Amino acid sequence: MIIPLDKLFLLNDNKYIFTRAAMLTVEKIGNIKAYPEDDKSWKVVPNILNLILNGKVKYHYNILEN
Numbered sequence: 312m313i314i315p316l317d318k319l320f321l322l323n324d325n326k327y328i329f330t331r332a333a334m335l336t337v338e339k340i341g342n343i344k345a346y347p348e349d350d351k352s353w354k355v356v357p358n359i360l361n362l363i364l365n366g367k368v369k370y371h372y373n374i375l376e377n
Contacts, residue, residue: 332363
């Protein structure tokens with residue numbers, strides 16, 4: 312399985328922020344060096360979740376202040 316379910320279940324971050332980061336990452340696939348080039352590369356969402364959960368792609372959440 313592509314998605315490490317144990318890491319997904321243990322994720323203590325905000326699920327909305329995690330999902331939003333994953334959606335923004337999908338738009339930048341061409342710039343990700345760690346993205347697989349094998350026969351599983353067409354499975355975009357599971358590959359992105361795998362990269363984020365394994366720490367190969369990082370995201371930062373910035374709070375906007377008034």
